Amino acid sequence: MTTPKVMRIMALSINTAARAGSIIREVMQRGNLGIVEKEGKDDLQTEADRSAQQCIIASLSRKFPNITIIGEEGDSNLNVKAEWLVSEENEEFLTHSCPEELLEIKEEEFVIWVDPLDGTSEYTKGLLEHVTVLIGIAIKDRAVGGIIYQPYYKQSNGDIGRTVWGLKGLGTGGFEPKSPPKGQMIITTTRSHLTPLVQQALDALSPTKVIKVGGAGYKVLQLLEGKAHAYVFASPGCKRWDTCAPEAVLEAYGGTLTDLAGIHYSYAADVDYKNRMGVLATIPEISHSEIARQVPNDIIATLRA
Template identity: 55%
Template sequence: MAAETFPLLMRIVSASVSVSKRAGNIIRDVLKKGELGIVEKGKNDLQTEADRSAQRCIVASLHRQFPKVAIFGEEQLSPYEKIDESMIEAGFAEEVLKETCPENLRKVEDEEIVIWVDPLDGTSEFTQGLLDHVTVLIGIAVKGKAMAGVIYQPYFNYQAGPDATVGRCIWGVIGLGSFGFEKRYPPENKNIITTTRSHSNRMVTEAVEACEPSEVVRVGGAGHKVLLLIEGKVHAYVFASKGCKKWDTCAPEAVLHAIGGTLTDLCGVPMQYHHQVQKGNFGGVLATLQKHEWYVSKIPNEIKDAFRQEPDGGPVQMTRL
């Protein structure tokens, strides 16, 4: 059956799964060649040729297939840049289209959707050889809420030997579920919390400690942290910083919510992902599979007060390629 006969949302998810795998190939090829082309965008904020090329592929491919849908990408690339046709991925993932679209999402229109793209989440770790931290994130928001997401892990299983299959794709739709991994719950007698490994400060540390961790796991990438959460390796993801962006959390939030988890700011307020929203998650990030309100209650009020109000500002700019 032709992909055009399926609901718009499922077609976007299917195309996103397909192009995420293509982006993973691009990332692996860049690293294999050894020409990373590192650019420093700011303090502890790097960009590589893998980031740039993966975004060109993802945004151009999705824009070609869904020209009326708003797409925001992390990397600031020229909207007039000509993209080689070899970078366009036109395929659809059959494993998505065989699933039934939730009733409430079957009639979603183009103008109700925003796609948030982080072509390489965990760039710093990528440059340091911590390859299992790296993910490709494609989040799909409907009417401002994260409703579907794709997390592609290009280096999953990369140390398993020369004959191992490297890379995996996890995707989810709220109301349908999440696929591509085995959901597990963390040990009941512990309280393991994951947070940033490269963007820590006093407030980040205090927020984590206030949640009474038995162990703290410091890793890179929002996508990687949520993978640890959904696979039962940690109990919560706590990040008391304004450095996280919408493209970091949209896809992970949808995948997490689709299996019953929760991702909000530190005050428990849901994220917004409409096309005029500020790109920064100025309220910080708190994600859990269970007991979300307990973790919200443990964040000190002085920290919540520091993250309660988003600054004024104009809308983020749409990436067009």
């Protein structure tokens, strides 16, 4: 029997995200980040963002030429150095069985959303633990599979870097699931993109504690590892590549990630990339719709305007 496409795409993405992570470490080690501003000082790009994206898109598109792959850093030159091309699929992942409902998905039905370096602002400031590589795998318009690679995670055995993955219908891997303390409401939100509206939404939810960290990937890791109950971001700043992989991993775990009104974003290839209606993510133990109801209407109206 041939291996189902979704399993092969996940397995190649796992190895490719780790290679991109090593490129991110190499650029930092060399010390010349090559920072440019994209849409302003809140929107930076470095040599690491550019090179990691080239590695990911060249590797995935070579093996899966019929898949639409959309990366944060725009069109990439795919004539990359041989050492950046990943062709091996992750064997450990391939030992899992494919969920029944995903057995027959054809290459043309996938859309892959790539954020080669999430938490660029934190990367440039040396807050390296916040940095992740995100590869999100959508089928038609839904986020189904995701890889969150953390290039600076320190393993207990001394190894550096870890891969967290999730696939709907199969589950998650690469981390120790943990629930946050009961009777509290710990919210994680932006560290570098705080605005009055972001603050207003936090206040409306009366958190017992707020954890400000960088990156959409790192914030979802806070939910998976019991550091926070919810991720709340009342801003149009995130884009589909920020949320596709985190949404798939969180939902494979039993949680939920939507816009602030509680509606799932579409990850179809032809959508507007902007997550205009913000981000709301919750752990499985929390009623997502209950939290969405607590978001004041005027905040939703402001985002919608």
